[in-house]
Amino acid sequence: MLKTRIAPTPNGHYHLGNIYNFIYTAWWARQNQAELHLRIDDHDFQRSKDIFIEEVFDALNLLEIKTLGPKNLGDFKKKYSGQLKREHYRKKLDEFQSKFGCDCSRKDIGNLPYQGTCLQKNFSFEKMKTCLRFDCKKFHYPILWRKEDIPSYQWSSLIDDLELGTTHLIRGEDLQESSYIQASLARELGVNFITPDNMFHHSLLVNQEGEKLSKSNKASSALPLLRSPDSRRDVIRHFSKFALGVEIDSLEELFQQEYPLKTDS
Numbered sequence: 001m002l003k004t005r006i007a008p009t010p011n012g013h014y015h016l017g018n019i020y021n022f023i024y025t026a027w028w029a030r031q032n033q034a035e036l037h038l039r040i041d042d043h044d045f046q047r048s049k050d051i052f053i054e055e056v057f058d059a060l061n062l063l064e065i066k067t068l069g070p071k072n073l074g075d076f077k078k079k080y081s082g083q084l085k086r087e088h089y090r091k092k093l094d095e096f097q098s099k100f101g102c103d104c105s106r107k108d109i110g111n112l113p114y115q116g117t118c119l120q121k122n123f124s125f126e127k128m129k130t131c132l133r134f135d136c137k138k139f140h141y142p143i144l145w146r147k148e149d150i151p152s153y154q155w156s157s158l159i160d161d162l163e164l165g166t167t168h169l170i171r172g173e174d175l176q177e178s179s180y181i182q183a184s185l186a187r188e189l190g191v192n193f194i195t196p197d198n199m200f201h202h203s204l205l206v207n208q209e210g211e212k213l214s215k216s217n218k219a220s221s222a223l224p225l226l227r228s229p230d231s232r233r234d235v236i237r238h239f240s241k242f243a244l245g246v247e248i249d250s251l252e253e254l255f256q257q258e259y260p261l262k263t264d265s
């Protein structure tokens, strides 16, 4: 069974770039008769907010995109929240060998990518003092477990994809490096992960200042645009123009068109 997921991080409002990712993912799932799961990545308990979790459900309902997994905020909190799985992620990381503790602060590291200063220091994890990093020079030793005693995005998202059995990834190109880091982690773990033939990374929308929306804190919520049928149709038209070069009024009609994204390989 082919499986993909929509996996938003509820740390801020969802802007059009996020909505486009939802549509691309649902489109691919429809064309490939794949299972489409919703997985809300709320591991960062300091930044995750219920209002942003509710926005995900609202956006998917308004677009009439059907997903497997949590159905509403209450259901999510009770059964699916990543915060319920924190000890599980920790246990998985205990089994992972290629890691080391690092006590460098952001100031110590400066603007350069991290160079592996703590590689030989044999630090173990100590809350608010050290983080755990992946011993991988190519990607500048990504953090696996954060000082705040929570899994990093790279680690939790990898474990979640492995356990869900995700076969295909559809992500914005800002997450392309994450996909490759996760593939390296999986290789170290000795497990099969999604290969580049099954990864799609789409280009990102830019705002009027030419900034990538995903990086822009100023990007405003797209939810108001989805609430009225007229502006919702405009969003779908704008998306189809962006993705295909033609304006289409409904997702139903759009999903009949050939899928435009190419895989990474």
Ligand SMILES: [Zn+2]
Binding pocket: 101, 102, 103, 104, 116, 117, 118, 119
């Ligand atoms: Zn360090």
